[in-house]
Amino acid sequence: MNIVAISGRTRQQSTNTVLLMAIKAASPNGIAIAVFDGIGSLTKFRPDLEGPSLPDRVQVFIRLIAHNDGLLISSPEYIRDIPGGLKNAIDWLVCGGQIIGKPIALAHASHRGDHMLVALRKVLSAFSSNFNEALFFRLPVMMETPEAIQEILKVADNRQRVEAFLRDFMSFWQNQLGSQPP
Known part of the structure; x- marks a missing residue:
């Protein structure tokens, strides 16, 4: 399984980006993770830019999502909500349809940030039937x-938790593949 991990933070050395890099390093065989930490470089979403006017950086981002099997998002809370950069990235993905039906985990x-998680879960479940709220690693x-x-x-316990989380994500993805019509 190939996963794109998106950090919802634009700050260099973000805790969320570092966590995703650590998850990548701990991933078991059969799971490859590419960490995308460039949401701050994406052009602000505007429907006028869709199609042939799609900015280069957005094209790269959309292709990355389209060519991977699943999506893992780690984000901080910003004023009790989804940070603007992450919401912008999601807007670009929804308009192109690459994320629709893609397995997604968080x-x-x-230890805090539950308001953002509620909002993010609501947004993700609105456009992806393959967003699984139970797939959550904190x-x-x-x-x-x-x-x-x-x-x-x-630490062994934490590494085992990461491995179990990623294996559960892969099982969910495989079950989704098996349930799709030929």
């Missing part, structure tokens, strides 16, 4: 250094 790097590592997060995920 990860979260904080590891509260907010305020940890990137090195500390890597070490935290090397």
Whole structure:
């Protein structure tokens, strides 16, 4: 299974980006993860730019999503809601249809942020029948250094949790493939 992991934060060395990189490093055989941390570089969504006017960076992002099997999103809460950069990225994906039907799971790097998670789950479930709320990995590592997060995920219990989460995601994806008409 090939997964695109999207960080919902635009800040360099974001805890969410580092968490996704650590999840990537801990992924079991059969699961490859590409971390996309460039939502801040995406042009603001405007329907006028769809089609032949689609900005280059957005085209790259859409192709990345289209050519992978699933999507993993990790995002902080911003004023009790989805950060603008992530919402913008989702808007681009919805308009092109590449995300519709794609298996989606969430990860979260904080002990708080439940308001954003509720909002994100509502948005994702509105356009993807393959968003699975039960596929959720939470590891509260907010305020940890990137090195500390890597070490935290090397702890056997945490690594096993990541591996189980990713295997569950792969099983969900395989079940979805098996249930699609030929």
